[in-house]
Amino acid sequence: MDTQFIVSLAMILATFALYIGIAVLNRAKGTSEFYVAGRGVPPLFNGMAIGADWMSAASFIGMAGTIMMLGYDGLAYIMGWTGGYLLLTFLLAPQLRKSGSYTVPEFIGDRYKSKAALIIAAICTMIISFTYSIGQLSGSGVVIGRLFEIDARLGTMIGVVIIAIYAAFGGMKGITWTQVAQYLVLIIAYLVPVIFMSLQITGNPLPWLSYGEVVSKLGELDRELGLSEYFAPFEKGSKWQFLALMFTLMAGTAGLPHVIARFYTVSTMKAARWSGAWALLFIGLLYFSAPAYAAFSRFILMTQVAGSKIAELPAWTKTWVDTGLLKVADSSADGILQWNELIIANDIVVMATPEIANLGIFVIGLVAAGAMAAALSTAGGLLIAISSAFAHDIYYRIIKPTATDKQRLNVGRITIVVATLLAGLVALNPPGAITQIVAWAFAIATGTFFPALVLGVWWKRSNSKGLISGLLVGLGVTLAYIFAAKYGGFTILGIIDTGAGVFGAIAAFATNIIVSLSTKPPSQEIQDAVINLRYPEQMTYKDGEVYMED
Amino acid sequence: MVFHKTSLQKRFRKLKNRGDLVRKIEKSKADAYFREKNTYMVIYFIIWAIVSYGVVLIAEPLSDVYFNGFPLHYFMGAQGALAVFIILLFVNAIVGDKIDKKYGIDHNKNELIGRGTTSNH
Numbered sequence: 001m002d003t004q005f006i007v008s009l010a011m012i013l014a015t016f017a018l019y020i021g022i023a024v025l026n027r028a029k030g031t032s033e034f035y036v037a038g039r040g041v042p043p044l045f046n047g048m049a050i051g052a053d054w055m056s057a058a059s060f061i062g063m064a065g066t067i068m069m070l071g072y073d074g075l076a077y078i079m080g081w082t083g084g085y086l087l088l089t090f091l092l093a094p095q096l097r098k099s100g101s102y103t104v105p106e107f108i109g110d111r112y113k114s115k116a117a118l119i120i121a122a123i124c125t126m127i128i129s130f131t132y133s134i135g136q137l138s139g140s141g142v143v144i145g146r147l148f149e150i151d152a153r154l155g156t157m158i159g160v161v162i163i164a165i166y167a168a169f170g171g172m173k174g175i176t177w178t179q180v181a182q183y184l185v186l187i188i189a190y191l192v193p194v195i196f197m198s199l200q201i202t203g204n205p206l207p208w209l210s211y212g213e214v215v216s217k218l219g220e221l222d223r224e225l226g227l228s229e230y231f232a233p234f235e236k237g238s239k240w241q242f243l244a245l246m247f248t249l250m251a252g253t254a255g256l257p258h259v260i261a262r263f264y265t266v267s268t269m270k271a272a273r274w275s276g277a278w279a280l281l282f283i284g285l286l287y288f289s290a291p292a293y294a295a296f297s298r299f300i301l302m303t304q305v306a307g308s309k310i311a312e313l314p315a316w317t318k319t320w321v322d323t324g325l326l327k328v329a330d331s332s333a334d335g336i337l338q339w340n341e342l343i344i345a346n347d348i349v350v351m352a353t354p355e356i357a358n359l360g361i362f363v364i365g366l367v368a369a370g371a372m373a374a375a376l377s378t379a380g381g382l383l384i385a386i387s388s389a390f391a392h393d394i395y396y397r398i399i400k401p402t403a404t405d406k407q408r409l410n411v412g413r414i415t416i417v418v419a420t421l422l423a424g425l426v427a428l429n430p431p432g433a434i435t436q437i438v439a440w441a442f443a444i445a446t447g448t449f450f451p452a453l454v455l456g457v458w459w460k461r462s463n464s465k466g467l468i469s470g471l472l473v474g475l476g477v478t479l480a481y482i483f484a485a486k487y488g489g490f491t492i493l494g495i496i497d498t499g500a501g502v503f504g505a506i507a508a509f510a511t512n513i514i515v516s517l518s519t520k521p522p523s524q525e526i527q528d529a530v531i532n533l534r535y536p537e538q539m540t541y542k543d544g545e546v547y548m549e550d
Numbered sequence: 551m552v553f554h555k556t557s558l559q560k561r562f563r564k565l566k567n568r569g570d571l572v573r574k575i576e577k578s579k580a581d582a583y584f585r586e587k588n589t590y591m592v593i594y595f596i597i598w599a600i601v602s603y604g605v606v607l608i609a610e611p612l613s614d615v616y617f618n619g620f621p622l623h624y625f626m627g628a629q630g631a632l633a634v635f636i637i638l639l640f641v642n643a644i645v646g647d648k649i650d651k652k653y654g655i656d657h658n659k660n661e662l663i664g665r666g667t668t669s670n671h
Contacts, residue, residue, distance in 0.1 A: 072609070075627030079602045082632050086598050089639055090591050208629065212619025219621075231624040233609040242606055268660045273646050277639035284636050291628040534584045536650060537660040539575070546580035547572050549659060 447504020
């Protein structure tokens with residue numbers, strides 16, 4: 001066992017002890033506490049918890065690597081995964097908060113007064129969150145496996161056990177405060193290496209201001225090698241793919257049940273808008289830094305690694321070559337490693353760069369602990385969403401309305417354990433790359449919940465027939481496009497499977513509107529309740545009049 | 551849950567019974583509140599679309615312009631759009647509070663009512 005292993009392990013264990021300690025201290029007691037943390041989380045902390053919930057293994061481990069590989073085209077992820085917070089905060093969060101629902105399916109079931117709608121929405125929630133959590137668990141498996149130098153599958157199993165325990169026993173309340181801690185760990189773990197690299201390369205401790213020069217230099221290096229410039233637009237995909245991917249990620253953000261659920265934990269509509277603002281600020285810290293991380297990594301690889309003698313490569317290359325995620329092949333047989341002879345997988349850029357840049361064992365251990373925080377915190381939020389869709393929406397609302405708090409809580413806990421085990425099983429042999437799986441989850445959310453919620457909140461004429469057909473058509477079109485693009489090579493305007501949500505959303509909006517208009521309008525009661533969502537809590541709309549409580 | 555037929559009526563009866571605490575306000579005043587909020591929202595969304603979708607559409611010509619060492623299209627994708635998003639969200643939160651104040655909305659009261667909406671669960 002080398003020093004690096006001991007330091008990394010110690011840092012991960014220390015942060016785990018912190019999260020579990022907080023979860024145990026806050027162990028949930030009643031149902032209301034379990035799902036929405038008793039609705040009393042202040043916006044600033046809720047913003048951090050949203051940030052931890054939001055920033056998954058894909059953001060922390062995968063995104064900088066993706067940007068490094070795709071150049072400008074990778075920035076669709078930066079804008080897409082942040083711009084969605086405007087859709088969410090302006091169009092949906094305050095209104096959903098006023099509705100007083102616990103979960104997204106419950107809102108849909110009550111808004112449309114339809115049990116069928118509730119069940120379909122609960123199933124969509126479970127599909128989206130489950131797909132997403134597969135990516136998280138396999139991400140945690142890669143980190144644990146790499147760290148302990150064990151098989152990634154064994155790493156995944158360790159991750160499954162840990163996440164199942166604290167999600168099942170802590171509930172959302174445990175997780176809210178745990179996630180505040182996780183946010184702090186992961187943001188520090190992400191910023192420290194970027195700041196160190198900025199100092200190393202530019203002498204400026206503020207990477208956000210200094211890396212513009214590095215980006216321009218990368219373009220020069222590419223020109224010398226006869227490659228297309230790093231920052232040249234639309235080299236890796238069409239402009240339409242860029243726009244479609246960006247839209248899918250934005251609308252998917254606004255339709256993700258586990259993110260929306262966070263907005264049910266605030267006390268008022270006002271708190272919902274402030275939570276959205278704080279959340280994006282905290283998320284932005286990482287998203288501002290990811291392109292800098294990518295640029296510095298690429299610069300170090302191009303100037304310090306490429307061009308060195310194959311026989312004299314530093315020790316870090318061997319460990320990563322052994323994982324199969326890094327390839328150095330001296331195809332020109334000149335004994336020198338050329339830039340085009342170095343093949344590096346997206347997913348190791350964030351993990352390997354601190355080693356490459358020689359930032360020291362503590363920074364490397366910190367990054368490992370941060371990556372685990374990112375994967376586990378998101379998995380926690382996802383599992384709560386699956387658990388509440390089943391225990392609250394299907395079991396309590398449909399199967400057994402007389403269930404006691406205790407029974408519901410137990411069903412919720414069992415659901416978490418079962419879902420974690422199932423997701424873990426799939427993660428042992430994942431159906432695609434982590435980022436790909438995550439992008440599918442976004443596409444499905446864009447094709448189902450985004451249109452359903454926007455029309456449900458803003459258009460009182462939308463009825464249950466329109467909603468149900470819209471949900472089913474959106475789900476069908478999205479899934480069909482993903483499969484046709486991925487396996488059949490079918491594309492429209494060069495839009496591939498990751499941009500599928502745009503077609504699902506168009507189909508779902510059109511179906512919902514056309515079917516609603518050609519069938520009976522919803523009852524006056526429902527239409528009044530939709531109008532009621534326009535106003536703050538103090539105002540109540542009833543029979544064409546507005547009443548105000550003072 | 552305001553969508554439950556019974557709870558909406560129950561809640562309304564409760565409001566009536568407390569009589570002196572509830573007053574009817576002009577529907578036009580409530581609508582003005584709603585319109586004012588929406589006007590700002592439309593402005594925010596126009597800015598949001600210009601800095602993200604708009605800039606991507608004209609990325610090629612922008613790549614000849616440099617800002618702080620970056621080609622401008624790259625700067626907007628990596629930092630500019632995100633900075634504008636964050637600013638818009640905080641502007642929305644602050645302006646939203648101002649509009650609430652202008653229409654006499656009392657935040658503490660809302661908090662009490664907001665907590666109340668979960669009591670039937």
